[in-house]
Amino acid sequence: MKNPKNDKLDASKVVIQELTGEAQPHKKRRGFWKSIEIPFLAIFTGLVIGAILIAVTSETVYAAFATGFGKGLETALKEVGAAYWALFVGSIGDPARIVAALKGGNAVEIRTAVNPILESLVQSTPYIFAGLACALGFRAGLFNIGVEGQLFMGAAAATFVGYSITTLPAYIHMPLAFLAGALGGALWGMVPGLLKVWTGGNEVINCIMMNYIAYRVTTWLLTGPMTRPGTGGMPLSPIIQKTAEIPQFFQAPIRFHLGFFIALAFAALVWWILFKTTWGFNLRTVGNNPRASKYAGMSIAKTTILGMAASGALAGMAGGNEILAINRSMAIGLSSGYGFDSIALALLGNSHPVGVVFAALLFGILKNGATKMMVVSAIPIDIVTIIQALIIIFVAAPAIIRSIYRLRKPKEETAVGITLSSWGGGN
């Protein structure tokens, strides 16, 4: 046992503890590796199983096996290698090309060479916002499955402010449109929170219902009040003003934009609020042990409403960001399931803002690389979806990973250091 006197603690130690310890409660400090062991092995295992799937679904591999086992194995390895190489080149970039470009010194060539990684960051951006939304909810003991709906409402609000106001300078208009997105999501997210407090209604059910309402409301908005003139009833909004755009740093086709850094800033802000403020302490206490929070004089009702609103605001930012930085107008197919992937993201990132950012980067990379993989090696994009699903399953059920790699079970099962008051009523 260490004598606490000799073990003086400073702020940086606290930070490290929170990154490694608090996110993995019940564990003594076992270092950084212990805290990322399960996600890392889950990703690795997911990729291995993905490789097997690529091999067993390939006609070429079967044909090669027909000529001989060695030949078959070689072809299988080649196929998998080609696919994963394409995934890598598509999402990170071709190292040889980057090196050549850097040597050549041609600015355009350099930008084009590093575009894959920049595009991965672009793809990650909505995942970061949506993942933070879900993680914040989890920390408060709330299962916000309504991120998708909040994202749509946020996008609609941002779009409206983006195109309808014409006289503002960019440095006011862009933040205003972005905040409108946050507000739209916050109001939409607050509704299940209020219903939970007033009526005891389960926020999971109500969030799902709010999603349906959000789809229909945005469809109505886009075909009615917010429709683009002259499109003949197509569900499409007007294009936002130049002043409302979140700037892209480079010329097309490079889409890398300021939104990525805004997302990182909000990740830092969420981390600060959760772990450095009284409000975050309140929120985490309610999320971890509602009875103790009541005993300590905290208001569960207030935390539930504000928690849902804050979570909704982050979800709304995911929508607003997509409109203002990428799409520049709103259409129906805005989200490719960011709201639902965000639940998996929060889980993968252990509901910690830093974890969420890394999980979002992983999802962005996989999503971006998958397209390239399909083009180059004719591997269906669905393989990547399966790999993602496998990773999530392994993270959600760490017992599988532990049994594969013969890891020791932690003292108590706490893959995610949260309790969900609405699940099963256990707490």
Added chain:
Amino acid sequence: MAPILQLKGITKRFPGVLANDHIDLSLNKGEILALLGENGAGKTTLMNILYGLYQPDEGEILVADNKISINSPTDAINAGIGMVHQHFMLIPVFTVTENVMLGSEPVKAGGFLDRPKTASRVREISKQYKLEVDPDDYVKDLPVGVQQRVEIIKLLYRNAEILIFDEPTAVLTPQEADELFTIMKELTKQGKSIIFITHKLREVLEVADRIMVIRRGAVVGEADPKVANRNELAEMMVGRAVSLVVEKAVKKPGDVVLDVKDLLVTDIFHQVVVDHVSFDVHAGEVLGVAGVQGNGQTELVEVLTGLRKMLSGEVKFEDVNIANTSPRRITEIGSAHVPEDRQADGLVLPFPVAENLVLCTYYQEPFSKGIRLQFDKILENSEKLIQDFDIRTPSPLTPVGSLSGGNQQKVIIARELSRPIKLLVASQPTRGLDVGSIEYIHKRIVQKRDEGCAVLLVSPELDEIIELSDRIAVMYRGKMIAIVNAANVSKETLGLLMAGIVPENLEKETKESRIVETTF
């Protein structure tokens, strides 16, 4: 004759912990062996091995000289080993017969349940061992002591020869406990063998034929209850001399701090749980609230600490009415609360010790400025309290959930007692703790009383109430049926009161108590 049960070299390791270290145990036919040890000493692990819930890493189990392996409770029952759990495994809306037959239901032709057959068997067992249980009663209508006897019948019905009782008296009144001891003796007289797990020294001396003491997973010795005394046993359990008597100076109580008048509380089913209760607590006195668990004490405490709303009545803290106000307001005016269930109410287990130590004050200076938490101050505070209250933790940043029960409770005690308080509401402050921690927490509570704090102590442990209290109130079915002076009330009288019986001579005792009260 060979012992009916032998454990040889049982060893069980958990990551980082040696729970059982080569334990040898032998149980003779027809004897009561008491297994005495602090919480966490390894008693429960050992019994779980015997009951098939854990597998030992080393060692063997012999029943009547035959080596057996027990992989599940079913194996244990087949080997004639049965366990009466601390928490009963009964279905309240079933009759005794139905509860007994559950799991091994006899059927008549056509697949119909053969209730009469079981009922007559229950009646037989009940008569043979003088258990006095009617097979047709519904379990929900039975007092706790009788429910426990239903559990015993369940085991006897399954032909158990070895009965394990895990802390069986925790839920009983002293009288019910005495009845249980009579039954245990009757069972052994008729050839059954019993292992009796407990940490209560008095009971061990009363009922056991042989005592085995376990400390830190190993057997530290055996004792003969005929010659052993409480101090010796406590010393064996803890490994050092323990003072079992709380030293408490006679002190004149001061002004009334908490004044409760005609308090009426109902639960969510609109059943009265606290029935027109009136009492007061003075500065510098401990008012003990005795009573079997579930007689309204929990609800009373919840109302006093703001966690539950009352229906009518008056609760005054000094001159402030605190009925139906918020827990935070009650905390802020100088009341502290040690909750009954420390893990559910008092702590956030995944949070570090430091954060748990500011659970009620995190929003105040110096622990925060505006909305910013001041971690250096929070850590400073925790380092001081860890030292002052002797909390054994590797660091202030260790999650409180990984500390032992005693140290978890010390975290709560440190948090609550370190604030400037005028009233301490302590609900079962030593529940499930080891002798060493109990001694320490008792000392701290008495110290607070001596400093002039009013203390309301709620506990189902009569010994604790008697040792600490200046006055004792007894609750029965929501009513406070008597408030007596602790100095001149016998344990027997309290026991009767806990069972709802007001003895005739109480008149005199309470009168004396009232006289003492008026001389304050």
